[in-house]
Amino acid sequence: MSVKEWGEPMPRTLPEPTVDSxxxxxxxxxxxxxxxxxxxxxxxxxxxxIDCALLNERLDLGLSNPTISHHYRVLRxxxxxxxxxxxxxRIIRVRRDDMEARFPGLLKAVLEPELARxx
Numbered sequence: 005m006s007v008k009e010w011g012e013p014m015p016r017t018l019p020e021p022t023v024d025s026x027x028x029x030x031x032x033x034x035x036x037x038x039x040x041x042x043x044x045x046x047x048x049x050x051x052x053x054i055d056c057a058l059l060n061e062r063l064d065l066g067l068s069n070p071t072i073s074h075h076y077r078v079l080r081x082x083x084x085x086x087x088x089x090x091x092x093x094r095i096i097r098v099r100r101d102d103m104e105a106r107f108p109g110l111l112k113a114v115l116e117p118e119l120a121r122x123x
Contacts, residue, residue: 047059
C-alpha cells in the first residue's frame with residue numbers, strides 16, 4: 005500500500021470509461037433517474053471537487069447511504085463523473101471536458117431544467 009504520511013493511504017481514482025468509450029445510451033440511462041439528475045446538477049453547478057458526504061448533506065434527497073453510493077457508481081461508470089478515493093472520503097467532479105469532447109452541449113441541455121429549479 006502506498007502511503008503519503010505514516011498511515012495515510014494515497015488517493016486513487018476509481019475506474020471510469022475512457023472518453024472514446026463513453027456511450028450515449030449509457031449516459032442517458034444514468035441521467036434518466038431523478039435522483040442522479042439532482043446529484044449531477046448539484047455537482048455541475050457547485051464547487052468542484054466536492055466530498056460526496058458534504059453534497060449528500062446539502063441535497064438531503066432522503067435516500068439511504070447505500071442508495072446514494074449506487075447512484076454515484078452509476079454516474080461514474082457512465083463516464084459522467086470522476087471519483088477519487090482518499091481513505092473513506094470520496095471526492096467527486098464532473099467530467100465536463102470529456103463530456104463536451106464526446107457529446108458537445110448534451111450535459112448542459114439535459115441538466116438545464118434541473119439547474120433552473122435550484123435556488
